[in-house]
Amino acid sequence: xxxxxxxxxxxxxxxxxxxxxxxxxxxxxxxxxxxxxxxxxxxxxxxxxxxxxxxxxxxxxxxxxxxxxxxxxxxxxxxxxxxxxxxxxxxxxxxxxxxxxxxxxxxxxxxxxxxxxxxxxxxxxxxxxxxxxxxxxxxxxxxxxxxxxxxxxxxxxxxxxxxxxxxxxxxxxxxxxxxxxxxxxxxxxxxxxxxxxxxxxxxxxxxxxxxxxxxxxxxxxxxxxxxxxxxxxxxxxxxxxxxxxxxxxxxxxxxxxxxxxxxxxxxxxxxxxxxxxxxxxxxxxxxxxxxxxxxxxxxxxxxxxxxxxxxxxxxxxxxxxxxxxxxxxxxxxxxxxxxxxxxxxxxxxxxxxxxxxxxxxxxxxxxxxxxxxxxxxxxxxxxxxxxxxxxxxxxxxxxxxxxxxxxxxxxxxxxxxxxxxxxxxxxxxxxxxxxxxxxxxxxxxxxxxxxxxxxxxxxxxxxxxxxxxxxxxxxxxxxxxxxxxxxxxxxxxxxxxxxxxxxxxxxxxxxxxxxxxxxxxxxxxxxxxxxxxxxxxxxxxxxxxxxxxxxxxxx
Amino acid sequence: xxxxxxxxxxxxxxxxxxxxxxxxxxxxxxxxxxxxxxxxxxxxxxxxxxxxxxxxxxxxxxxxxxxxxxxxxxxxxxxxxxxxxxxxxxxxxxxxxxxxxxxxxxxxxxxxxxxxxxxxxxxxxxxxxxxxxxxxxxxxxxxxxxxxxxxxxxxxxxxxxxxxxxxxxxxxxxxxxxxxxxxxxxxxxxxxxxxxxxxxxxxxxxxxxxxxxxxxxxxxxxxxxxxxxxxxxxxxxxxxxxxxxxxxxxxxxxxxxxxxxxxxxxxxxxxxxxxxxxxxxxxxxxxxxxxxxxxxxxxxxxxxxxx
Numbered sequence: 074x075x076x077x078x079x080x081x082x083x084x085x086x087x088x089x090x091x092x093x094x095x096x097x098x099x100x101x102x103x104x105x106x107x108x109x110x111x112x113x114x115x116x117x118x119x120x121x122x123x124x125x126x127x128x129x130x131x132x133x134x135x136x137x138x139x140x141x142x143x144x145x146x147x148x149x150x151x152x153x154x155x156x157x158x159x160x161x162x163x164x165x166x167x168x169x170x171x172x173x174x175x176x177x178x179x180x181x182x183x184x185x186x187x188x189x190x191x192x193x194x195x196x197x198x199x200x201x202x203x204x205x206x207x208x209x210x211x212x213x214x215x216x217x218x219x220x221x222x223x224x225x226x227x228x229x230x231x232x233x234x235x236x237x238x239x240x241x242x243x244x245x246x247x248x249x250x251x252x253x254x255x256x257x258x259x260x261x262x263x264x265x266x267x268x269x270x271x272x273x274x275x276x277x278x279x280x281x282x283x284x285x286x287x288x289x290x291x292x293x294x295x296x297x298x299x300x301x302x303x304x305x306x307x308x309x310x311x312x313x314x315x316x317x318x319x320x321x322x323x324x325x326x327x328x329x330x331x332x333x334x335x336x337x338x339x340x341x342x343x344x345x346x347x348x349x350x351x352x353x354x355x356x357x358x359x360x361x362x363x364x365x366x367x368x369x370x371x372x373x374x375x376x377x378x379x380x381x382x383x384x385x386x387x388x389x390x391x392x393x394x395x396x397x398x399x400x401x402x403x404x405x406x407x408x409x410x411x412x413x414x415x416x417x418x419x420x421x422x423x424x425x426x427x428x429x430x431x432x433x434x435x436x437x438x439x440x441x442x443x444x445x446x447x448x449x450x451x452x453x454x455x456x457x458x459x460x461x462x463x464x465x466x467x468x469x470x471x472x473x474x475x476x477x478x479x480x481x482x483x484x485x486x487x488x489x490x491x492x493x494x495x496x497x498x499x500x501x502x503x504x505x506x507x508x509x510x511x512x513x514x515x516x517x518x519x520x521x522x523x524x525x526x527x528x529x530x531x532x533x534x535x536x537x538x539x540x541x542x543x544x545x546x547x548x549x550x551x552x553x554x555x556x557x558x559x560x561x562x563x564x565x566x567x568x569x570x571x572x573x574x575x576x577x578x579x580x581x582x583x584x585x586x587x588x589x590x591x592x593x594x595x596x597x598x599x600x601x602x603x604x605x606x607x608x609x610x611x612x613x614x615x616x617x618x619x620x621x622x623x624x625x626x627x628x
Numbered sequence: 629x630x631x632x633x634x635x636x637x638x639x640x641x642x643x644x645x646x647x648x649x650x651x652x653x654x655x656x657x658x659x660x661x662x663x664x665x666x667x668x669x670x671x672x673x674x675x676x677x678x679x680x681x682x683x684x685x686x687x688x689x690x691x692x693x694x695x696x697x698x699x700x701x702x703x704x705x706x707x708x709x710x711x712x713x714x715x716x717x718x719x720x721x722x723x724x725x726x727x728x729x730x731x732x733x734x735x736x737x738x739x740x741x742x743x744x745x746x747x748x749x750x751x752x753x754x755x756x757x758x759x760x761x762x763x764x765x766x767x768x769x770x771x772x773x774x775x776x777x778x779x780x781x782x783x784x785x786x787x788x789x790x791x792x793x794x795x796x797x798x799x800x801x802x803x804x805x806x807x808x809x810x811x812x813x814x815x816x817x818x819x820x821x822x823x824x825x826x827x828x829x830x831x832x833x834x835x836x837x838x839x840x841x842x843x844x845x846x847x848x849x850x851x852x853x854x855x856x857x858x859x860x861x862x863x864x865x866x867x868x869x870x871x872x873x874x875x876x877x878x879x880x881x882x883x884x885x886x887x888x889x890x891x892x893x894x895x896x897x898x899x900x901x902x903x904x905x906x907x908x909x910x911x912x913x914x915x916x917x918x919x920x921x922x923x924x925x926x927x928x929x930x931x932x933x934x935x
Contacts, residue, residue, distance in 0.1 A: 333899070333900075334900050335902055356900060358712070358904035359900070359904075361904065412708065413726065413727075482726050484886065485886050486708075488704075488887055489704060489887070490706075492704070500885055500887075502799050502881070502885065
């Protein structure tokens with residue numbers, strides 16, 4: 074199959090995909106513009122855009138920028154609230170937005186932002202240095218109030234305070250350097266809201282009780298039902314990364330929540346919605362259906378941690394043996410996974426991170442499918458073939474328990490791939506509500522998760538027990554020695570202001586994660602969007618969210 | 629049907645005893661119970677619908693025990709290159725999105741579904757019969773309390789009730805079977821009670837009591853054997869109901885752990901390909917439909933015979 078030649082081959086596939094996509098009239102790996110707009114003519118103002126999401130977060134319905142981790146709502150927030158900076162989805166470069174310029178102190182402990190003049194929140198109050206300070210204070214309070222559970226906590230590590238230098242200059246001070254903070258200011262989670270929002274409780278803010286300075290304002294949010302936003306008149310401060318930096322074209326946008334993938338696709342094909350925005354990538358069949366209906370399929374890798382399995386390496390568990398972990402990786406046929414589940418042109422995952430993540434280095438050669446190699450490693454580790462084609466050691470079967478929430482075809486494919494080398498993978502269906510407890514109690518061997526953020530630091534929030542949402546998962550994923558190495562590399566990357574140092578540290582980290590089997594990458598996460606042929610100006614942000622500044626609808 | 633009143637002091641002979649006696653005593657070749665059975669079978673044999681239904685059910689039961697007789701594929705072996713093939717001679721039901729032969733998965737699913745159905749029915753029959761007999765036979769306060777309890781159970785939609793139970797018990801074939809079984813207990817209890825109330829007033833029961841038989845003996849020897857005819861018909865009918873309920877629960881993802889697939893799981897797996905590869909959902913769905921229809925037909929025919 075694919076061994077050492079996998080890197081060039083993979084690029085070949087990507088190139089082919091892009092070529093194909095271009096001929097089909099869709100922009101495969103996302104650019105700022107949509108191919109459709111040329112055929113549609115000039116942008117028109119007005120109209121209501123209907124977007125269908127997958128179901129709302131039942132456990133935590135929230136549209137507050139700082140608190141939510143739900144990627145669909147981060148898409149909504151991108152259009153409601155502006156950030157200090159923006160990030161170019163193509164180059165990863167940080168560009169001005171609410172801040173027209175900034176300076177970072179040589180020790181990395183102070184960031185000074187010079188704000189653009191004349192920007193106002195939708196309630197008329199100005200976006201000035203005091204407002205930014207209000208946000209910083211609010212973030213720090215929210216971290217305390219939620220015990221660090223607010224998603225934004227992960228973006229402001231080391232942030233201590235903010236000082237108003239003059240009405241349009243604000244300085245943010247850090248107790249420890251945080252090299253990824255500049256990128257963090259471009260994210261939706263650190264989007265700026267009118268500071269009086271922080272007088273409300275975190276729960277009230279989650280339900281939309283805040284105003285911001287974005288191109289749209291929130292009309293109503295009914296969790297898991299409908300969310301509507303309207304154009305903000307007088308908006309003139311869009312990021313230069315959008316073609317249209319003035320008022321948005323659309324009058325209104327309605328986001329609905331559709332549970333069934335096939336229904337969501339059907340809604341787009343029948344014209345009931347203009348954009349179908351799935352969480353899990355479209356199946357090949359759905360893509361064919363969408364393209365047959367003259368709608369287009371847009372896609373971009375979601376930056377951050379790829380869809381991966383994290384092992385439980387606690388003593389006594391089969392995966393505590395590095396050989397077994399490596400055999401597991403070799404037994405997986407990731408290319409076959411990508412093509413079978415998501416189609417021939419679907420990218421193959423190349424490591425702990427998706428390819429749109431800053432500092433991404435492909436580890437594809439180490440992740441190649443190698444059945445013979447896996448068998449050799451397992452034999453050497455003392456697991457020999459026995460009854461039913463499974464492996465045994467001291468009479469015990471090589472059974473690995475994977476905690477899943479719903480059974481997907483992908484899980485069953487992996488199960489069968491592992492069976493080929495004699496590993497018995499048990500798919501243990503645990504509902505979302507019971508999952509944290511199941512992980513804490515430690516009776517599992519593998520658990521899958523991911524994390525969306527355009528910075529490799531994202532992985533700390535899975536692997537570092539001091540920062541992770543699930544401490545148990547973080548503790549179980551690596552041996553104490555490996556964990557120390559991982560933390561060290563993260564710290565090196567965070568403390569420096571020298572880009573080259575960060576780059577080396579993150580490259581070492583990505584190699585270490587795969588060598589030590591700390592993350593077992595399964596599949597690249599692609600954000601797909603099915604876009605009706607009436608819609609022009611479609612664009613992804615650097616976080617692969619939907620940006621509506623340029624979007625318009627043919628009347 | 630006329631019931632001969634036995635002389636006092638003697639137990640009422642059971643149907644089998646009587647059949648044996650009659651066939652031994654009577655010289656006529658095909659009369660009496662055995663003759664009735666033969667005649668009934670001949671009559672049934674002339675009903676093509678009944679025969680078809682019976683053949684299908686026998687086939688399903690067979691596949692549940694020896695699926696390998698009917699297929700050469702492995703139900704869990706994936707084959708990406710054979711993904712979503714339409715039905716053909718090699719793959720009568722086509723293949724699913726991982727290239728697994730659907731016919732094979734269907735047959736292997738029979739075992740799980742039949743197992744779940746049998747457990748559900750056993751629970752329903754045992755619990756339903758007990759409740760019904762106790763309630764109908766003893767009457768009075770016992771009857772009132774038990775039947776109000778059954779009323780409450782009947783008031784809760786059975787699928788909702790089953791969902792609540794399966795959520796509490798966890799996922800898997802056995803919990804689903806228990807949930808469905810408990811859900812259909814009330815119907816059995818009611819039917820049994822009605823029959824017991826009818827049988828209880830018949831002269832032979834009175835005679836047995838008068839003859840000095842104990843309550844327990846009357847219950848076991850006389851009331852029970854004579855009241856479960858309608859219960860058996862209901863059992864056949866409820867097999868279909870149980871299969872649908874089990875399929876619904878496994879459709880919702882409460883069934884056996886993957887890669888094992890109950891019928892409902894198979895239907896559910898195809899729902900994203902309804903337009904592009906309709907057979908993935910439709911063929912298993914039609915199969916379940918045919919099985920349930922057959923069971924209904926069987927039970928209806930049995931009911932007609934009973935009249």
